[in-house]
Amino acid sequence: MRFWFVLTEIAAGFRRNMTMISAVILVTFVSLASVGSALLLQMQIDKLRGEWYGKVEVSIWLCPVQQLGGEVCVDGPVTQDQQDAIEARLKSEELSPYVADYTVETPDEVYADLQDSFSDADWTGGVTVDALPPVIHVKLVNPEDYQVVEEAVNGQPGVYLVRDQSELLSPLFDILAKGQVAALAVAGVLMVAAILLITTTIRLSAMSRQKETGIMRLVGASNLFIQLPFMLEGAVAALLGSVLSVAALWLVGKFWLVGWMSESFGTLLSRVNVSDVFVVAPWLMLLAVVLAALSSVLTLRRFTKV
Amino acid sequence: MIRFSNVTKVYTRGQRPALDHVTLEIERGEFAFLVGASGSGKSTMLALVLRQERASSGTVYVLGQDVSTLADRKVPFFRRQIGVVFQDFRLLENKTVFENVAFAMQVIGQPRHSILSVVPDVLSLVGLDGMGKRLPHELSGGEQQRVAIARAVVNRPQVLLADEPTGNLDPLTSEGIMAVLDRVNQTGTTVVMATHDVGLVNEMRRRVIELVDGAIVRDESGGRYGAGYVGGGRRP
Structure with a gap:
């Protein structure tokens, strides 16, 4: 009985308040869609980070036979002792927590690699094995700890230079992170708008039913029972908005990310996919309910007077 | 009391x-x-x-x-x-006489069967037999006040x-x-x-x-x- 009563009250509220309810649905839709985009972007960033940083390594170029001039490698090519010292350093207690693994590439291997990768380029013909240094490739446990290894190794006798491949990636991640901040900022502003709109809607709805609630109060209906229809009205509208936002993200995922991006980038990039939208979806709905609940509390405090 | x-x-x-x-x-x-x-x-x-x-x-x-x-x-x-009646009746215009009286029972969670049996009795007590389907604007002032009284006493205050x-x-x-x-x-x-x-x-x-x-x-x-x-x- 009570359940049906509350349901019919909500339906009546929707009919009476159609325009405001629509506004609530649309604003929550757009705000949650931007929250969702920000979350998906974060997932995308995490995926790329995981994939790319897993591949990157720190390369320690040792001094080659050929004289380079300048301040490095003034003592000539790296000696076996120097190389052993560097390797010992990598295995030392100081560095071993950061170093997952390392391999040493001899000049011959470096040369073969070079010929392989750039066989079409004519400049490779002028490169001799002598000009190439041995290279130590270090895989890190956490790619972001690159600094530690660099500081420990750079400037050691026999070290020509230390290069971190992840440096090349950071501008890209910077751009992605900025995009995420922008999406979150838009989402924040829109969410405030959503709260204000839901608040106004609940207040309007409550005012248009003042006579009813007055009678309910007089005949002894509990506060919760009086307020429930208004709260649920806001909650249902916000939930509808979140459903729309999930649908929109799904469409974007399906037709834009999977369709267009696949055509353009092939399998080069690992991307968020349609199923990731459904990972985000429950959070968006939860957020919608929180938005509505927050608005209800803000509004109905005034109506709790007995 | x-x-x-x-x-x-x-x-x-x-x-x-x-x-x-x-x-x-x-x-x-x-x-x-x-x-x-x-x-x-x-x-x-x-x-x-x-x-x-x-x-x-x-x-x-x-x-x-x-x-x-x-x-x-x-x-x-x-x-x-406690039941209350006012000078201005305070009936819900979009609800029938029956619904207005039943409203007081619904909102405190009375079961449907008891509403169906009690409301007609109370309408009879206030002299509104057979008028349950009317809307408030179809009633005279006196009849409207009777509805209000029926609503006030339907929960046996x-x-x-x-x-x-x-x-x-x-x-x-x-x-x-x-x-x-x-x-x-x-x-x-x-x-x-x-x-x-x-x-x-x-x-x-x-x-x-x-x-x-x-x-x-x-x-x-x-x-x-x-x-x-x-x-x-x-x-x-």
Whole structure:
């Protein structure tokens, strides 16, 4: 009985308040869609980070036979002792927590690699094995700890230079992170708008039913029972908005990310996919309910007077 | 049933109190009139009984409870034992007579079958047999007030408060309403009615409590509207 009563009250509220309810649905839709985009972007960033940083390594170029001039490698090519010292350093207690693994590439291997990768380029013909240094490739446990290894190794006798491949990636991640901040900022502003709109809607709805609630109060209906229809009205509208936002993200995922991006980038990039939208979806709905609940509390405090 | 013990109510600090040290007891099953000019404190007394207002000092006991110490969350349950009727009926225009009365049962969670059996009985008690499907605007003022009374008593309250229930009605219709209230009283419900309808009070010959400027000036059973009362003015 009570359940049906509350349901019919909500339906009546929707009919009476159609325009405001629509506004609530649309604003929550757009705000949650931007929250969702920000979350998906974060997932995308995490995926790329995981994939790319897993591949990157720190390369320690040792001094080659050929004289380079300048301040490095003034003592000539790296000696076996120097190389052993560097390797010992990598295995030392100081560095071993950061170093997952390392391999040493001899000049011959470096040369073969070079010929392989750039066989079409004519400049490779002028490169001799002598000009190439041995290279130590270090895989890190956490790619972001690159600094530690660099500081420990750079400037050691026999070290020509230390290069971190992840440096090349950071501008890209910077751009992605900025995009995420922008999406979150838009989402924040829109969410405030959503709260204000839901608040106004609940207040309007409550005012248009003042006579009813007055009678309910007089005949002894509990506060919760009086307020429930208004709260649920806001909650249902916000939930509808979140459903729309999930649908929109799904469409974007399906037709834009999977369709267009696949055509353009092939399998080069690992991307968020349609199923990731459904990972985000429950959070968006939860957020919608929180938005509505927050608005209800803000509004109905005034109506709790007995 | 209802006991006021040295009750004072001040709405705005520094203003004249709406009720000034009122002490009074109304017994179970009584029918009492509260009379007095507008602003004499009748409505304030009813609001205190309903716990819409709290006394500034003194205590108000209703149904054995000190209402000033009643927690807010308990107020709804307390009110289920009290019915209220107003001068302006306060019916829901988009609901039928039956639905208006049933509304009072629905919102406190009464089961459907009990609503279906109780509402027709109550409509019959107030003399609205067979009018359940009408909408309020299709009814006369007297009939609308009967619906309001039916709604007020449908949950079998122990007390019925009526604030100027005949204020909008002609004398003949008012008599009909009084007959209904009398019938409600006969079922054992305590009735407290605020009014300044001289004729009705005199005709009913019930207890009359007269207020002037927030103080009780007269309280007699089987009374008449005050001898010193002249045409709605205050005593000199």
